[in-house]
Amino acid sequence: xxxxxxxxxxxxxxxxxxxxxxxxxxxxxxxxxxxxxxxxxxxxxxxxxxxxxxxxxxxxxxxxxxxxxxxxxxxxxxxxxxxxxxxxxxxxxxxxxxxxxxxxxxxxxxxxxxxxxxxxxxxxxxxxxxxxxxxxxxxxxxxxxxxxxxxxxxxxxxxxxxxxxxxxxxxxxxxxxxxxxxxxxxxxxxxxxxxxxxxxxxxxxxxxxxxxxxxxxxxxxxxxxxxxxxxxxxxxxxxxxxxxxxxxxxxxxxxxxxxxxxxxxxxxxxxxxxxxxxxxxxxxxxxxxxxxxxxxxxxxxxxxxxxxxxxxxxxxxxxxxxxxxxxxxxxxxxxxxxxxxxxxxxxxxxxxxxxxxxxxxxxxxxxxxxxxxxxxxxxxxxxxxxxxxxxxxxxxxxxxxxxxxxxxxxxxxxxxxxxxxxxxxxxxxxxxxxxxxxxxxxxxxxxxxxxxxxxx
Amino acid sequence: xxxxxxxxxxxxxxxxxxxxxxxxxxxxxxxxxxxxxxxxxxxxxxxxxxxxxxxxxxxxxxxxxxxxxxxxxxxxxxxxxxxxxxxxxxxxxxxxxxxxxxxxxxxxxxxxxxxxxxxxxxxxxxxxxxxxxxxxxxxxxxxxxxxxxxxxxxxxxxxxxxxxxxxxxxxxxxxxxxxxxxxxxxxxxxxxxxxxxxxxxxxxxxxxxxxxxxxxxxxxxxxxxxxxxxxxxxxxxxxxxxxxxxxxxxxxxxxxxxxxxxxxxxxxxxxxxxxxxxxxxxxxxxxxxxxx
Numbered sequence: 101x102x103x104x105x106x107x108x109x110x111x112x113x114x115x116x117x118x119x120x121x122x123x124x125x126x127x128x129x130x131x132x133x134x135x136x137x138x139x140x141x142x143x144x145x146x147x148x149x150x151x152x153x154x155x156x157x158x159x160x161x162x163x164x165x166x167x168x169x170x171x172x173x174x175x176x177x178x179x180x181x182x183x184x185x186x187x188x189x190x191x192x193x194x195x196x197x198x199x200x201x202x203x204x205x206x207x208x209x210x211x212x213x214x215x216x217x218x219x220x221x222x223x224x225x226x227x228x229x230x231x232x233x234x235x236x237x238x239x240x241x242x243x244x245x246x247x248x249x250x251x252x253x254x255x256x257x258x259x260x261x262x263x264x265x266x267x268x269x270x271x272x273x274x275x276x277x278x279x280x281x282x283x284x285x286x287x288x289x290x291x292x293x294x295x296x297x298x299x300x301x302x303x304x305x306x307x308x309x310x311x312x313x314x315x316x317x318x319x320x321x322x323x324x325x326x327x328x329x330x331x332x333x334x335x336x337x338x339x340x341x342x343x344x345x346x347x348x349x350x351x352x353x354x355x356x357x358x359x360x361x362x363x364x365x366x367x368x369x370x371x372x373x374x375x376x377x378x379x380x381x382x383x384x385x386x387x388x389x390x391x392x393x394x395x396x397x398x399x400x401x402x403x404x405x406x407x408x409x410x411x412x413x414x415x416x417x418x419x420x421x422x423x424x425x426x427x428x429x430x431x432x433x434x435x436x437x438x439x440x441x442x443x444x445x446x447x448x449x450x451x452x453x454x455x456x457x458x459x460x461x462x463x464x465x466x467x468x469x470x471x472x473x474x475x476x477x478x479x480x481x482x483x484x485x486x487x488x489x490x491x492x493x494x495x496x497x498x499x500x501x502x503x504x505x506x507x508x509x510x511x512x513x514x515x516x517x518x519x520x521x522x523x524x525x526x527x528x529x530x531x532x533x534x535x536x537x538x539x540x541x542x543x544x545x546x547x548x549x550x551x552x553x554x555x556x
Numbered sequence: 557x558x559x560x561x562x563x564x565x566x567x568x569x570x571x572x573x574x575x576x577x578x579x580x581x582x583x584x585x586x587x588x589x590x591x592x593x594x595x596x597x598x599x600x601x602x603x604x605x606x607x608x609x610x611x612x613x614x615x616x617x618x619x620x621x622x623x624x625x626x627x628x629x630x631x632x633x634x635x636x637x638x639x640x641x642x643x644x645x646x647x648x649x650x651x652x653x654x655x656x657x658x659x660x661x662x663x664x665x666x667x668x669x670x671x672x673x674x675x676x677x678x679x680x681x682x683x684x685x686x687x688x689x690x691x692x693x694x695x696x697x698x699x700x701x702x703x704x705x706x707x708x709x710x711x712x713x714x715x716x717x718x719x720x721x722x723x724x725x726x727x728x729x730x731x732x733x734x735x736x737x738x739x740x741x742x743x744x745x746x747x748x749x750x751x752x753x754x755x756x757x758x759x760x761x762x763x764x765x766x767x768x769x770x771x772x773x774x775x776x777x778x779x780x781x782x783x784x785x786x787x788x789x790x791x792x793x794x795x796x797x798x799x800x801x802x803x804x805x806x807x808x809x810x811x812x813x814x815x816x817x818x819x820x821x822x823x824x825x826x827x828x829x830x831x832x833x834x835x836x837x838x839x840x841x842x843x844x845x846x847x848x
Binding site: 401404405408409410412413415416418419420422423424425426427428429430431532534535536537538 | 613614615641642643644645646647651652654658659660661662663664666667670671672673674675677678681683684687688702706709715718719721737738741
C-alpha cells in the first residue's frame with residue numbers, strides 16, 4: 101500500500117521564479133524570433149534595397165545592416181513587451197484575488213472630475229501664460245471648435261447611439277446662416293447665434309425624419325448622403341451661397357457692440373471704450389474666450405441633460421429600442437430631439453467659425469471634417485466628455501503643432517489612431533458613470549464605494 | 557358566467573387573427589383577462605402565444621380582431637389594436653417583459669427603473685426645461701420616482717446592487733429586474749413572456765411569490781405566458797390553452813389539467829403526429845420574420 105502525499109493545489113504567490121518557467125521563456129523567445137523574422141522579411145525590400153541615382157543610371161544599393169537592425173529592434177521589443185505583459189497580468193491577477201471586481205468603481209471617475217477642473221483652469225489661464233502668443237491662441241481656438249463639435253456630436257453618437265457621418269452639414273448650416281443673416285439683414289453676432297442654432301436644429305429634425313427607422317450602418321450611410329447634399333447645394337446655389345467662391349467679408353465679432361478695430365468713424369471701438377492702446381490681439385483673445393464659453397456651455401448642457409429623463413431615454417434607446425417602446429417612450433420624439441440638440445451645437449460652432457474666419461466656402465465642410473469629428477468622439481470613448489478633449493488634442497492639436505514634420509505628420513496621425521484602437525478599443529476613456537446613484541453603500545461585501553453626493 | 561365573486565374584466569380579446577402571408581399564427585382567438593387575476597396562456601411551442609403578446613403590445617398589427625382594455629376606475633375603453641406601440645404602455649398602461657430579457661444592460665439597475673418612469677418624469681421636467689433649471693417640481697418628482705424604484709428594488713431584493721450595470725447581474729436577478737421595470741411604468745395589465753425560463757426551481761418559487769404579491773398588493777391584471785407548469789398551475793386563476801393559433805381550452809387550473817383536448821395537444825395523438833411539428837416550425841419562422 102502506497103500513500104500518495106496530498107498534492108497542493110494552492111497557487112503559490114511567491115512570484116518570479118515560478119512565473120518565468122522555462123516553458124514560458126522558450127515560447128516567448130520563439131514568438132519574438134518569429135516577429136523579428138517577419139520584420140526582417142518586410143524590411144528586406146523596404147529598407148534593404150535602395151535605388152541609387154548614379155552617373156551610369158539607376159543602380160541598386162544593398163543595406164543589409166538596416167535589415168539586421170530592424171530585426172534586432174523588433175526582436176528585443178517583442179521580447180520586452182511579452183515580459184512586461186506577463187508581469188502586468190500577474191499583478192492584476194493578484195489584485196483580482198484580493199478584491200472581487202466591483203461593478204462600478206467611482207475612483208477613476210473622481211480622478212476624471214479633478215482632471216476636468218484642471219483642464220478648465222488651464223484653458224482659462226492659457227492666454228496669460230508666458231508662452232502664449234497669437235499663434236498658440238489661434239491653434240487653441242481651432243482646437244476648441246473641434247472640442248465643441250465633438251461634444252455636440254457626442255449627444256447624437258455617444259448618448260443616443262445614432263451613428264451620424266454628416267455632422268458637418270449642421271456646422272455648415274450654422275456658418276452660412278450667420279454669414280447670410282449678418283450680410284443680408286445686418287444682424288449682430290449675438291442675435292445670429294441663437295438663430296443659427298435654431299436653423300441647424302431644424303435641419304437636424306429634417307434629417308431625422310426620414311432616417312428614424314434606420315439603425316447602425318444604414319443610418320450612417322444616409323447621414324453621409326445628407327452631409328454631401330448640403331455641401332453640394334452650397335457649392336451650386338450660386339445666387340444665395342456664392343457657390344465655390346463662398347462668402348467673404350463676413351462681419352467680424354464685436355464686444356457686445358464695440359468693434360475690435362483701430363478706429364471706426366462715429367463709433368466707439370473696444371480699445372477706446374476701455375482706454376487701452378489698440379492691439380489686434382484683443383480680438384484673438386476675445387474669440388478664444390468666446391469659443392471657450394460656448395464649448396463649456398455645450399459641456400454643461402450635456403452633463404446636465406444626461407441626468408434628465410430625456411438623456412436617460414437617449415441612452416436607453418441606444419441600448420434597446422424595443423424595450424424603450426414597451427416602456428412608453430416615443431422613439432420618434434426621442435431620436436429627433438437628439439438630432440436637433442446635436443445639430444444645434446454644431447450650428448453655434450458654425451456661426452462662431454464664420455465670424456472668426458470672416459470667409460467661408462463649401463471647402464471647409466467636406467466629409468473629412470465629419471470623419472474627424474466622429475473620430476474624436478469614438479476615440480475619446482463614446483459618451484466621455486474629457487475623453488473627447490483628449491482625443492481632440494490628439495487628432496487636431498498635435499497635427500497642427502507638428503506641421504513642421506511635414507509628411508510624417510499624417511503617418512504619425514494614422515499610426516496613433518491604429519494604436520489607440522488596438523490598446524483601447526472602446527476609446528481613451530470608456531466606462532460609464534451612472535447618472536444617478538441610490539446613495540447607499542452596499543451592505544454586502546463593501547464592494548461599491550459609492551460616496552454620497554458624488555453626483556452634483 | 558359573471559358570478560358575484562368574479563372581478564371585473566380588464567382585457568377583452570375578440571376574434572383576434574394574425575396572418576403572416578397565408579399562415580394563421582392566431583386564428584379567431586377570444587378570451588377575457590380580469591383585473592386582480594393571473595391569466596396564463598399556455599400551449600405547445602409555436603402555438604402563437606408570443607404572437608398574442610406582440611399584438612397586444614403593438615409590435616404587430618392584428619389582421620382581424622379587437623383588443624379592448626377597460627381600465628379600472630374609468631369607463632373609457634381603449635382599443636389597443638389601433639394604438640402605436642409606445643402608446644400602449646404610455647396611455648393604455650399595458651407593460652410587458654420579453655422572452656429573451658431586454659434590459660438596458662449598460663445602464664445601472666436604478667437607471668433601468670427610472671427609464672420606465674420616463675413619461676411621468678418627462679412631464680414633471682416640462683420636456684427638460686424645468687429639469688435643466690433644476691426647478692422644485694422636477695426635483696420632487698425625481699425623488700418620488702427614485703423612491704418608487706427603491707420600493708421595487710427592495711421587493712426584488714436588488715437594493716444592494718442598485719448601482720451595478722444591469723448586464724452584470726446574474727440571470728435570475730435580470731428576470732426579476734425586468735418585471736420590476738415593467739411595474740415601475742404603473743401598468744394596469746402586466747404581460748409576462750416566459751418569466752420563469754432559465755430559472756432554477758428555487759428562483760421559480762421566488763418568482764411565484766413575487767407575482768402573487770404583485771397581484772395581491774397592486775391589484776392589477778397579469779397575463780402570463782409560461783412553459784413551467786409548476787408556475788402556471790400554482791399561481792394562475794385562469795388558463796387559456798392555445799394550439800395552432802386557436803383556443804382549445806379555457807378554465808381554472810384544475811379544469812385544464814383534466815381537459816382531454818389539452819392532453820391531446822401536449823402529448824399528441826397518432827393521426828396528427830407529423831403535421832403539428834411542421835406547422836409549429838413554420839409558425840415559429842413566420843413569427844421570427846415578423847418580429848424583425
